[in-house]
Amino acid sequence: MAASLNCHCERPEPEPSLPPTTVRLIPEAVSALWRATLSELPLEDCYYRMMREFEIGRGCGFDVDFPDYRGSFVVWGSARNQVDGFGNAVSPQVGAWIGSRLRAVLHAPHSCDMTTAA
Structure with missing residues (x-):
């Protein structure tokens, strides 16, 4: 049995000047432009x-x-x-x-228990 999700939030209406598009149509539109x-x-x-070299570095x-x-x-170089x-x-x-991220791990309080799970 499939569960359904009831959402009572309102979706904004799309602007009337913009036609509905799909991801597949976007490259075609850009290519045509x-x-x-x-x-x-x-x-x-x-x-x-x-x-x-300075452009690549930036x-x-x-x-x-x-x-x-x-x-x-x-x-240099x-x-x-x-x-x-x-x-x-x-x-x-x-x-x-x-x-x-490394600093947070290295400076975190550690337990002195050095046992490992078998």
Whole structure:
């Protein structure tokens, strides 16, 4: 026998200007929008460039130097080594979270009973 859940909360009515969509239709709508937008853009106006090392560092969450900004995180090495380092590093936010979790476990009161279950 299946249980039913009676909910007496009111659901907000959808705005009449927005048609109902599904997750499957969203990529199609975005693709159509981009296709229409890009169809008017001449190929000569499209450029590709590699991101600089400071852009990659900032994207990874490090407070690095920009041409007009002095960051608090110092990075040494060539541009290639810096990019490799950012790719292999743990972001500061994740490192702080891991550290806080470890600190809570390491500084928690422990029992002196060292027995283990068999």
